Amino acid sequence: MSELLSLVLPVKSTSLVAIGILAVAIVGLWWYILPKPIPGSIPYNKYASRRVLGDVPELLAHTAVSRNPFTFIIEQIHNLDSPIIQLFLKPMKRPIVIISEPRETEDILLRRTKEFDRGYFFKDVFDANIPYHHLVLDTNEQFKAQRRFISDAMSPTFLREVGAPHIHEAVNNLIKLWRLKTRLAEGRPFRASVDIKHAIFDAIWVIAIGENANGVNTQLDFLSGQPSSATFDVKDNAVVFPEAQNPGIFDAICRICEAFEQILSSPFPQLHHKILKLFPNLRKAYSLKDEAITRMLEQSRKRFAQPEKQKKTSALDYFLHRDNERAVKIGNHLSEPVIRDELLGFLEAGHETTSTSLAWIMKFLAAYPNNQMKLRNAIQAAFPGSKNPAPEEILNANIPYLDAFIEESMRVGQTAVSVSRRALVDTTVLGHPIPAGTEVYMMFNGPGYLKPPFAIADAARESQDRERDAKKFTNWNIETLGEFEPDRWIDPVSGEYDPRAGPLHIFGMGIRGCWGKKLAYVEMRITITLLMLNFSFGDLPRELADFEGQVFMTHEPRRCYVNLAEL
Ligand code: HEM
Numbered sequence: 001m002s003e004l005l006s007l008v009l010p011v012k013s014t015s016l017v018a019i020g021i022l023a024v025a026i027v028g029l030w031w032y033i034l035p036k037p038i039p040g041s042i043p044y045n046k047y048a049s050r051r052v053l054g055d056v057p058e059l060l061a062h063t064a065v066s067r068n069p070f071t072f073i074i075e076q077i078h079n080l081d082s083p084i085i086q087l088f089l090k091p092m093k094r095p096i097v098i099i100s101e102p103r104e105t106e107d108i109l110l111r112r113t114k115e116f117d118r119g120y121f122f123k124d125v126f127d128a129n130i131p132y133h134h135l136v137l138d139t140n141e142q143f144k145a146q147r148r149f150i151s152d153a154m155s156p157t158f159l160r161e162v163g164a165p166h167i168h169e170a171v172n173n174l175i176k177l178w179r180l181k182t183r184l185a186e187g188r189p190f191r192a193s194v195d196i197k198h199a200i201f202d203a204i205w206v207i208a209i210g211e212n213a214n215g216v217n218t219q220l221d222f223l224s225g226q227p228s229s230a231t232f233d234v235k236d237n238a239v240v241f242p243e244a245q246n247p248g249i250f251d252a253i254c255r256i257c258e259a260f261e262q263i264l265s266s267p268f269p270q271l272h273h274k275i276l277k278l279f280p281n282l283r284k285a286y287s288l289k290d291e292a293i294t295r296m297l298e299q300s301r302k303r304f305a306q307p308e309k310q311k312k313t314s315a316l317d318y319f320l321h322r323d324n325e326r327a328v329k330i331g332n333h334l335s336e337p338v339i340r341d342e343l344l345g346f347l348e349a350g351h352e353t354t355s356t357s358l359a360w361i362m363k364f365l366a367a368y369p370n371n372q373m374k375l376r377n378a379i380q381a382a383f384p385g386s387k388n389p390a391p392e393e394i395l396n397a398n399i400p401y402l403d404a405f406i407e408e409s410m411r412v413g414q415t416a417v418s419v420s421r422r423a424l425v426d427t428t429v430l431g432h433p434i435p436a437g438t439e440v441y442m443m444f445n446g447p448g449y450l451k452p453p454f455a456i457a458d459a460a461r462e463s464q465d466r467e468r469d470a471k472k473f474t475n476w477n478i479e480t481l482g483e484f485e486p487d488r489w490i491d492p493v494s495g496e497y498d499p500r501a502g503p504l505h506i507f508g509m510g511i512r513g514c515w516g517k518k519l520a521y522v523e524m525r526i527t528i529t530l531l532m533l534n535f536s537f538g539d540l541p542r543e544l545a546d547f548e549g550q551v552f553m554t555h556e557p558r559r560c561y562v563n564l565a566e567l
Pocket residue numbers: 109134135136345346347349350351353354357415416418419420506507508509511512513514515516517519520
């Protein structure tokens with residue numbers, strides 16, 4: 001018996017030790033990979049902190065139904081009942097801080113630029129796609145040099161001489177297409193979102209490189225060529241028009257944007273993008289885009305070699321003109337990859353965002369007939385008897401209700417739902433410690449924007465100038481934030497449009513705010529003016545009239561249809 005024991009016991013004790021070590025290692029590893037809340041009192045979901053995937057399972061389940069991860073984030077703000085929360089959205093990485101508070105957001109974006117810079121989100125997704133574009137850079141000397149290089153392509157001269165005429169032409173083509181569709185639809189609605197995308201793509205492509213993409217005209221020619229006896233499918237009470245094959249370059253850029261949309265929600269965006277680029281479809285799209293840009297670069301360079309032919313007709317011309325000036329001063333040009341990526345970024349950032357915003361405007365026009373009538377009256381009063389005022393006239397006209405309508409559509413439509421920054425140093429937000437390296441998302445779809453704000457004591461704010469901040473937005477009606485009311489942007493005393501009446505942050509703000517905002521407003525102003533003078537937007541059947549959104553590259557309406565009558 002004792003012999004037996006002596007044989008067994010050493011084995012048993014070794015095993016026990018081994019099991020013990022393994023158990024400690026497992027517990028240690030488990031503890032290591034569990035989410036680590038930021039020390040302090042920023043609220044978080046306790047259950048999420050006890051599992052490796054943190055808040056991800058609930059986020060995925062929510063997004064599978066709603067197609068909108070941002071509504072999940074706002075739900076957490078409400079559940080945790082705080083304007084600042086932390087969520088565990090990236091396994092094994094530090095938590096993300098979320099705030100929904102307009103005054104604090106403005107303070108961070110406009111003034112606290114030494115403490116916060118471009119967030120990881122933009123960097124990760126754009127780095128895979130346009131790694132030399134300035135939007136992936138920190139706010140450093142290289143960023144400033146690239147911003148100087150492109151700065152003329154957002155100047156008043158550029159907007160007037162290049163931007164506005166091309167947008168005007170693209171919208172006139174859209175009007176021709178919609179006149180035809182309106183006749184063929186015989187009083188029934190049809191889908192608007194794709195036509196708007198075509199028109200804005202046409203505009204931005206010719207503005208960027210000076211070449212016509214012919215997206216709308218291709219569809220117009222195709223539909224005009226249908227036999228007069230043609231009948232069209234009807235789905236959900238809307239006519240489904242057949243579509244022509246898009247021009248190659250249009251498809252190529254759309255494919256590049258779709259790939260970009262896929263990597264937006266990927267945990268490994270750069271690797272994901274590399275894998276996608278192995279597929280022949282995307283490889284072909286990139287080579288088509290590269291060919292087009294190379295061709296236009298060569299043409300533009302040739303033109304600038306002849307001083308008498310230096311009339312600038314595209315953003316690319318403005319870029320190269322500035323680059324030549326720089327080369328004369330400091331002896332070297334910007335690198336070719338920088339020029340290419342700045343150009344592709346111009347197309348990508350300017351196309352999807354503006355067409356989504358216009359899609360929301362179409363929805364508001366149909367849903368609010370009284371506001372639509374008021375808008376048309378204001379525009380018709382500015383251009384009596386005209387259905388096609390010139391681009392310059394549209395830019396110069398003072399039509400407060402038009403500006404207010406656009407602003408309110410931006411506020412409620414929420415093309416961009418949030419912007420992010422990362423903390424450069426250990427700092428505080430609303431009195432809570434934020435360690436260096438933390439990413440802070442500032443949301444625009446929750447309290448303070450679409451719902452009344454949280455009550456926050458002044459002492460809890462970081463803002464250096466509380467007196468100035470307290471005077472902001474004093475006439476802003478916080479009880480009706482969930483409603484569509486363009487008049488909130490009109491000063492009750494002067495009757496003028498007041499862009500500072502309330503907080504609107506969907507373009508971001510400060511040095512890293514949207515570089516293309518002025519062009520976006522020119523596009524929306526010209527498009528809405530011309531559409532209002534040429535069509536009235538009728539009621540939509542219930543199944544097409546909802547306001548559900550979905551997030552791809554932007555937050556877009558799930559269904560965007562119009563039911564038009566020609567004026
Ligand atoms: C309604 C249309 C648009 C919306 C809602 C929009 C929204 C935004 C937002 C939210 C940002 C991030 C800002 C931040 O982090 O503070 C941004 C950045 C940017 N946008 Fe836009 N945008 C629009 C149109 C355009 C257009 C037309 C262009 C150019 C043709 C453009 C070019 C850019 C660029 C280059 C940046 C990066 C700026 C930087 O990193 O410093 N955007 N935009």
